[in-house]
Amino acid sequence: xxxxxxxxxxxxxxxxxxxxxxxxxxxxxxxxxxxxxxxxxxxxxxxxxxxxxxxxxxxxxxxxxxxxxxxxxxxxxxxxxxxxxxxxxxxxxxxxxxxxxxxxxxxxxxxxxxxxxxxxxxxxxxxxxxxxxxxxxxxxxxxxxxxxxxxxxxxxxxxxxxxxxxxxxxxxxxxxxxxxxxxxxxxxxxxxxxxxxxxxxxxxxxxxxxxxxxxxxxxxxxxxxxxxxxxxxxxxxxxxxxxxxxxxxxxxxxxxxxxxxxxxxxxxxxxxxxxxxxxxxxxxxxxxxxxxxxxxxxxxxxxxxxxxxxxxxxxxxxxxxxxxxxxxxxxxxxxxxxxxxxxxxxxxxxxxxxxxxxxxxxxxxxxxxxxxxxxxxxxxxxxxxxxxxxxxxxxxxxxxxxxxxxxxx
Numbered sequence: 001x002x003x004x005x006x007x008x009x010x011x012x013x014x015x016x017x018x019x020x021x022x023x024x025x026x027x028x029x030x031x032x033x034x035x036x037x038x039x040x041x042x043x044x045x046x047x048x049x050x051x052x053x054x055x056x057x058x059x060x061x062x063x064x065x066x067x068x069x070x071x072x073x074x075x076x077x078x079x080x081x082x083x084x085x086x087x088x089x090x091x092x093x094x095x096x097x098x099x100x101x102x103x104x105x106x107x108x109x110x111x112x113x114x115x116x117x118x119x120x121x122x123x124x125x126x127x128x129x130x131x132x133x134x135x136x137x138x139x140x141x142x143x144x145x146x147x148x149x150x151x152x153x154x155x156x157x158x159x160x161x162x163x164x165x166x167x168x169x170x171x172x173x174x175x176x177x178x179x180x181x182x183x184x185x186x187x188x189x190x191x192x193x194x195x196x197x198x199x200x201x202x203x204x205x206x207x208x209x210x211x212x213x214x215x216x217x218x219x220x221x222x223x224x225x226x227x228x229x230x231x232x233x234x235x236x237x238x239x240x241x242x243x244x245x246x247x248x249x250x251x252x253x254x255x256x257x258x259x260x261x262x263x264x265x266x267x268x269x270x271x272x273x274x275x276x277x278x279x280x281x282x283x284x285x286x287x288x289x290x291x292x293x294x295x296x297x298x299x300x301x302x303x304x305x306x307x308x309x310x311x312x313x314x315x316x317x318x319x320x321x322x323x324x325x326x327x328x329x330x331x332x333x334x335x336x337x338x339x340x341x342x343x344x345x346x347x348x349x350x351x352x353x354x355x356x357x358x359x360x361x362x363x364x365x366x367x368x369x370x371x372x373x374x375x376x377x378x379x380x381x382x383x384x385x386x387x388x389x390x391x392x393x394x395x396x397x398x399x400x401x402x403x404x405x406x407x408x409x
Contacts, residue, residue, distance in 0.1 A: 032373070036366035037355075039374040040394065040405040041083035049074075051383035051398040052096040053339075055105065057117050060086055061396045062105060063403050064095040064385065075107075076403070077120060080389065080396070083405060087120040096384075101139055101166055108134050112146055114169060124169030126162075135159070135187075136206075139166070140194030145174075145204055145227075147189040149211075159187040161204060161225060174227040175204075185210035185219060191253025193262065195275050201228040205262060205275060207250045210238075220250035220266055224275065234278045240266045252297045252306060257319065263304055267291050270304070270322045284322030290315055298340040300347055301360030305340060308333050308351050316362045326362040334384065343388045350382040350397060357408075366408060368399070378402050 048068040055062040061080045066073045072091035079086055093109035100106075103117050111127025112134050126132070126146075137146035144164040150157065161175040179186040188211040195203040203224050210219035219238050226233035241248040247268045255263050260276040268291065272281035295309035303325055304317040312333035316326040332353030341348045346365070347358050354369040373379035380400025387396050395406050 034368050034372040034374055036357075036409060037368050037374065037395070037406045038409055039378055040407055042374070042378045042399070042402040042404045043078060043083045043085070044400075044402045046401070048401050049383070049398075051385040051403075052094075053098050054385040054387040054396050054398075055098065055100045056080060056387045056389045056396055057100060057103075060117065061387070061403075061405070062100075062117070063396075063398070064098060064107070065383075065398075065403075073109075075105075075115075075120065077117075078403065080394070080405065083403070089115070089120050097136065099137075099139060104166065106137070106139075106144065106166070108137070112137060112144075112164070114166070126164065126169060126171060135189050136192050137164075138192045138194060141196075141202060142166070145192065145194065146171075147187075147192070147206070149186060149188060157186075159189065159208075161227065163227070175225050175230055182210065182221065185212055185221070187211065187221065190250060193254055193256045195224070195256065195260065197226075198276065201226050201233075203227070203233050203275065205234075205254065205256075207254055207264070209250055216245065219248050222254075222264065234275070236273075239264075240269050240271070242268070244268070251292075251294050251309070255297050255299060255304075257299045263297060263299070263319065265297060265306060267293070270317055272319070272322065282322050284317075286315070286324070290324055290327050295334070296339045298342060298347060300342060300345070303360065303362065305347055305358070305362075307338060307340065307349060310334070314351075331356065338382075338384045338386065341386055341388050343390070343393070348386060348388060348395065350384065350386050352381055355382055355386070355395075355397060368406075374399060374404065374406060378404065 049065040051065050053064040060077045063076045072093050073095040075089045075092055077086040095107045098107035104114050105117055106114050111125055113125045114123040133149040135147040137144055144166050146162050149159050159177040160173055162171045163174050164171040177187050187208040189206040189208045191207045193205040197203055205224040208221045210221045222236040222239045224233040251266045262273040262275055264271040271283040290313055292311040292313040293309035295307035298305050302319050304319050306315040308314045308331055310333055314328040314331045315324055318325050332351035334351050338350045354367055356364050357366040358364050370381045378399055383398045
């Protein structure tokens with residue numbers, strides 16, 4: 001959203017000069033075997049695909065892929081030790097939102113679906129695409145909380161928050177947002193957080209694209225809903241908008257640290273909010289040289305790591321004041337933004353350039369580049385999707401059109 005307008009933005013100074021990281025080594029013209037990781041197994045899909053997610057379970061690894069020309073995503077379960085196929089489901093719609101809980105995987109297709117990890121069989125679904133369009137969902141408080149637009153899909157007359165039983169799929173309405181009450185903008189929330197207030201109330205904080213059927217009329221809104229009292233708890237409205245259209249959109253989903261501190265990001269600003277006191281800790285501007293598009297965030301060692309997004313800039317921000325600590329401009333890009341995986345005080349992520357392991361200081365300690373090869377048969381670029389087995393440290397991702405299991409040397 002608003003990506004085509006980013007180049008028109010004016011630069012704004014940050015609080016501190018960032019540390020510019022040296023360029024990573026992208027290898028020579030001759031592809032060499034990677035020195036940091038080794039291949040355990042690979043499973044090639046000859047159709048070609050884009051990977052939208054990877055989930056490691058106790059016995060398997062689940063890949064969400066979109067085969068070339070398929071018209072709908074496939075879900076494939078492989079034995080995590082051997083790579084043998086356990087089951088697969090084809091043409092599941094868009095599955096870029098998915099979560100694991102116990103022995104079930106929940107994902108967004110043409111609705112919200114719950115399937116059994118062992119068999120792939122459907123347990124339940126909430127699906128009526130013409131009347132209920134799923135925006136986003138999270139697990140919290142032993143429940144699923146999900147926003148659906150109702151009426152005529154994403155331009156319906158209202159947006160409803162539901163509480164859903166993860167076992168049965170039964171649901172109950174918790175709150176309704178009417179476009180008429182928000183300047184005619186139906187909300188389409190993207191990115192949700194759950195917060196237990198010290199007074200016992202259950203709070204959902206979310207960001208919304210304030211949907212209208214034109215990219216120039218969408219608006220990034222932020223608010224918290226008190227689902228205990230069926231009311232708006234804190235309404236920040238068009239929070240980041242400063243008159244420049246590039247300040248009006250949303251970017252990475254918000255993250256929650258230190259129990260009650262929310263971190264927000266859009267194309268021009270970073271911000272830290274205290275959800276308990278409903279106050280702003282800080283808001284910092286991002287100069288034109290460091291702005292990026294949509295992606296993900298995570299926190300490690302007092303730093304906020306922001307993935308490359310579609311403008312090929314990877315920022316690391318100090319969580320205490322919002323100043324930029326480090327900036328990479330040579331890690332490739334990712335229009336959808338690959339999520340981070342934290343493991344043993346490091347973060348792992350993929351981009352179009354490769355797979356990276358980074359420590360809490362923002363230093364790349366290991367990497368696989370697209371110019372490297374894992375074996376004589378396996379090499380190439382990486383799609384979205386990476387997960388790590390917490391028991392073994394084995395990494396599951398894609399390389400070229402191969403679903404792979406690798407380990408660090």
